[in-house]
Amino acid sequence: MDADIGIIGVGTMGSMAAWQLAKKGLSVIGFEQFGIGNDRTAAGGESRLFRTAYMEGPEYVPMLQEAKKLWRELETESGNSLLTLNGGLMIGESNSLEIKTVLKSIEDFKLEHEILEGDQAAICYPQFKIYDDDLVILDKEAGFIRPELSVVSASLLAMKHGAKLMKYTAVDEIIPETDGVRIIAEGKTYKVGKVLITTGAWTGKLLPALKKQLIPKRLLLTWFTPKNLAETKANKLPIFARMRGDFRLTGAPSLDGSMVKASYTKDPLPIEDPSSLYRDVYPEEIEKLRESVKALLPMLYPDPVRASAYMDAYTPDNHALLGELPGKNNTIIASGFSGHGFKLAPIIGRISSELLIEGKTKSNINHLDPGRLLSKHYK
Numbered sequence: 041m042d043a044d045i046g047i048i049g050v051g052t053m054g055s056m057a058a059w060q061l062a063k064k065g066l067s068v069i070g071f072e073q074f075g076i077g078n079d080r081t082a083a084g085g086e087s088r089l090f091r092t093a094y095m096e097g098p099e100y101v102p103m104l105q106e107a108k109k110l111w112r113e114l115e116t117e118s119g120n121s122l123l124t125l126n127g128g129l130m131i132g133e134s135n136s137l138e139i140k141t142v143l144k145s146i147e148d149f150k151l152e153h154e155i156l157e158g159d160q161a162a163i164c165y166p167q168f169k170i171y172d173d174d175l176v177i178l179d180k181e182a183g184f185i186r187p188e189l190s191v192v193s194a195s196l197l198a199m200k201h202g203a204k205l206m207k208y209t210a211v212d213e214i215i216p217e218t219d220g221v222r223i224i225a226e227g228k229t230y231k232v233g234k235v236l237i238t239t240g241a242w243t244g245k246l247l248p249a250l251k252k253q254l255i256p257k258r259l260l261l262t263w264f265t266p267k268n269l270a271e272t273k274a275n276k277l278p279i280f281a282r283m284r285g286d287f288r289l290t291g292a293p294s295l296d297g298s299m300v301k302a303s304y305t306k307d308p309l310p311i312e313d314p315s316s317l318y319r320d321v322y323p324e325e326i327e328k329l330r331e332s333v334k335a336l337l338p339m340l341y342p343d344p345v346r347a348s349a350y351m352d353a354y355t356p357d358n359h360a361l362l363g364e365l366p367g368k369n370n371t372i373i374a375s376g377f378s379g380h381g382f383k384l385a386p387i388i389g390r391i392s393s394e395l396l397i398e399g400k401t402k403s404n405i406n407h408l409d410p411g412r413l414l415s416k417h418y419k
């Protein structure tokens with residue numbers, strides 16, 4: 041045996057799982073096709089949003105509360121500041137599904153929040169255009185995370201606890217066997233007890249049988265110049281999701297003291313091959329961005345100054361696959377986080393480690409059960 045556990049893909053989830061597993065004393069080999077903390081995966085682009093009043097479903101709230109504690113643990117162990125809770129605004133039509141789900145999350149878990157209406161909202165947050173039928177919800181347990189620094193911090197800690205992380209080493213094949221798993225990477229064979237698949241948007245390339253369940257999609261991140269920089273710093277501007285009709289802009293305050301990230305995140309488009317992602321911006325995307333920024337974010341000059349595309353794996357129901365891969369011995373999957381997984385990363389790392397070590401977890405992950413989308417004989 042080369043290690044107790046092999047981790048395929050040391051990106052967001054892989055780095056967190058490596059940290060948790062190595063800390064618990066397991067021997068770990070991680071395989072990463074690029075460098076650690078690279079900008080070509082789902083972990084690039086300077087910031088990720090953390091929200092607790094969750095519009096993707098109240099069932100995530102307990103995981104998010106645990107994730108927050110683990111982000112703090114990662115900060116203490118690494119000495120790096122990773123999660124800043126400066127609040128989060130969800131602004132949308134009061135009868136929209138997203139706003140109703142945010143309110144349900146708040147109600148079910150008695151989350152700290154404020155609700156602002158009409159004039160009061162416009163006075164407190166002049167950065168946004170707010171319409172009469174909008175509801176403005178301030179989630180007090182929200183903020184932003186530093187993604188690249190988080191991946192590197194977790195990876196360094198994993199290595200400190202003895203994990204071997206092999207960068208620029210792409211895995212070509214995994215062969216589950218009754219007594220472990222064989223991993224073929226760059227012409228060499230490794231044998232491990234169990235394997236964790238955290239290959240994000242590339243999962244369908246490694247495991248073609250999962251192509252229909254894990255679809256790579258392209259998300260464009262864009263940055264704009266604020267008209268008044270002071271109004272867009274973290275002490276004045278919470279992270280935000282500004283939704284109205286077809287428009288959905290999510291963003292963070294100015295972190296570099298010059299630009300504000302505001303990106304159009306509705307209905308990302310599938311891409312054929314994750315290895316040939318178009319990273320630049322299409323002219324029609326600029327037009328849509330200009331239109332939505334003009335309509336909803338008067339704080340910004342509406343021409344983007346920076347744009348870069350990234351990818352994530354999306355499942356048909358936008359909930360990840362986390363658990364045993366049906367019909368494959370000794371194989372756990374944690375993939376398909378559908379554009380909203382970063383905030384959960386450390387709890388996904390911990391749950392993956394529990395599944396690998398004990399075969400079960402105390403967290404409720406029924407909504408992420410791979411069996412709901414994959415039958416036992418899916419191939």
Ligand SMILES: Cc1cc2nc3c(=O)[nH]c(=O)nc-3n(C[C@H](O)[C@H](O)[C@H](O)COP(=O)(O)OP(=O)(O)OC[C@H]3O[C@@H](n4cnc5c(N)ncnc54)[C@H](O)[C@@H]3O)c2cc1C
Nearest residue numbers: 049051052053073081082089211240242377379381382383
């Ligand atoms: C633009 C964008 C904005 C987002 N915004 C937010 C947000 O604000 N808040 C939030 O919570 N979430 C957000 N998300 C979602 C979140 O970032 C992702 O869900 C999460 O990062 C996915 O993690 P992952 O580990 O599955 O994938 P990744 O982080 O991409 O990791 C996969 C790793 O596997 C490696 N790999 C793949 N195949 C192989 C192979 N065969 N051999 C070796 N290595 C391999 C890849 O190189 C990569 O490093 C966003 C995503 C994107 C793309």
